[in-house]
Every structure is written in C-alpha cells, then in structure tokens.
Amino acid sequence: xxxxxxxxxxxxxAGNPVTLSTELQNGKYVLLIAGNYTCPAFRNKISKINxxxxxxxxxxxxxxxxxxxxxxxxxxxxxFGEVQPGAENISSGIMYPQPQTYGERKFxxxxxNDSMTVYAPxxxxxxxxxxxxxxxxxxxxxxxIDTNGILVVKxxxxxxxxxxxxxxxxxxxxxxxxxPNGTNLSLIHISEPTRL
Numbered sequence: 001x002x003x004x005x006x007x008x009x010x011x012x013x014a015g016n017p018v019t020l021s022t023e024l025q026n027g028k029y030v031l032l033i034a035g036n037y038t039c040p041a042f043r044n045k046i047s048k049i050n051x052x053x054x055x056x057x058x059x060x061x062x063x064x065x066x067x068x069x070x071x072x073x074x075x076x077x078x079x080f081g082e083v084q085p086g087a088e089n090i091s092s093g094i095m096y097p098q099p100q101t102y103g104e105r106k107f108x109x110x111x112x113n114d115s116m117t118v119y120a121p122x123x124x125x126x127x128x129x130x131x132x133x134x135x136x137x138x139x140x141x142x143x144x145i146d147t148n149g150i151l152v153v154k155x156x157x158x159x160x161x162x163x164x165x166x167x168x169x170x171x172x173x174x175x176x177x178x179x180p181n182g183t184n185l186s187l188i189h190i191s192e193p194t195r196l
Contacts, residue, residue, distance in 0.1 A: 005070070005149050010065065010131065011121035013109050018123055022150070023061055029172070030145045031062045033120070037112040038096060039139040040088040041071035041157065046116055048159050052166060053119040059173055060122040060144075065074050066109050069130045071140035072098035078137055080094070102127040146167060 009019040021101045023030050033049060035042035071077055073085045075098035085095060099105040109122050125131040144153035153168045
C-alpha cells in the first residue's frame with residue numbers, strides 16, 4: 001500500500017487490450033481481482049464482485065485477472081505442491097488440467113463464462129504469468145488503485161471476512177458510514193493468502 005503500480009497491458013477473451021494507465025485516465029479507481037475457475041474461493045465471491053461492479057459504476061472500474069488454476073485436476077498445484085483438485089470441484093464436476101498454452105487459458109475463461117455470470121471484464125494473464133509473477137502467487141488477491149496509480153488497498157484474499165472490499169471502497173471514497181475523518185482502518189490490515 002502506498003506504492004505506485006507498474007503499468008501493464010492485458011487482453012480480454014476477444015483480444016482487446018486493456019492498459020492500466022489508459023484506464024486510470026478515465027478518472028476512476030481500478031480494482032484488480034485475481035481469479036480462476038478452479039478456485040472455489042473465487043467462484044464463491046463472484047456475486048460480491050458483481051455487486052461492486054453494480055454499486056460503484058461511476059467510481060471504480062473492476063477487472064478480473066485470470067491466471068493459473070488453483071486446483072488443476074491432474075497437475076501439481078503451485079499453491080499446494082501436489083495434485084489437489086478439492087472436494088468442491090470434484091462434486092461440482094469442475095475438473096480441468098492446468099492450461100499449458102494461452103489458448104487453453106482462454107478456453108478456461110470460456111468455461112467460466114459458460115457456467116457463471118461475471119459482470120467485470122476478465123483479462124487474461126500472459127502465457128508467462130507476468131501478473132502472477134509480479135503481484136505474487138495467490139489465487140484470489142485484490143488491489144484497489146487510485147486515479148494517480150497509487151495502491152490504496154491490498155487484499156491477500158479478496159474480501160476475506162472480516163475484511164470487506166466494499167467497506168474499503170466506501171472509506172477511500174469517503175462515502176457515509178465509513179470510519180470518521182476519512183480514516184480507513186482496513187487499509188492497514190493486509191490479509192495474506194492461506195491454504196484453501
């Protein structure tokens with residue numbers, strides 16, 4: 001928190017580029033949320049992501065950054081060091097190997113879009129996992145960036161109780177009901193990823 005974010009360009013499923021500096025020129029905060037289809041924590045928070053997109057359209061541009069699968073069905077998870085598809089994925093039939101190409105990662109975004117409605121645009125991390133390498137190996141971290149490109153909120157896990165991204169946004173935007181005098185108590189509270 002407090003660092004200037006590096007500029008980057010990622011692409012959506014149709015190949016349209018999204019560049020952070022260009023987005024910031026729109027005068028809105030940018031919220032980046034890492035996610036992937038095999039991460040139950042991410043899937044379970046899609047309604048929260050959709051709520052943020054709906055509730056802050058004039059103030060915050062929200063993007064999901066699609067990266068490595070957290071729970072590939074037949075490959076070693078980078079988060080666990082072993083094959084661990086997870087009981088929730090097994091029972092839901094969400095069983096996919098780790099994509100090996102950018103095209104396979106795009107296929108996973110299509111699978112996500114076919115099964116769930118995500119209001120935020122989904123940007124795909126590069127084939128060399130540049131976003132993950134820079135921001136850290138976490139399946140569902142999140143970053144709120146102000147209009148000057150400064151990181152103002154970091155969640156090691158997006159919206160992990162008791163930390164609430166909507167409260168953080170309200171506080172940063174000085175919306176009624178946030179802590180008095182513009183003090184955002186959760187800005188100093190950075191949750192780090194833990195094992196699922």
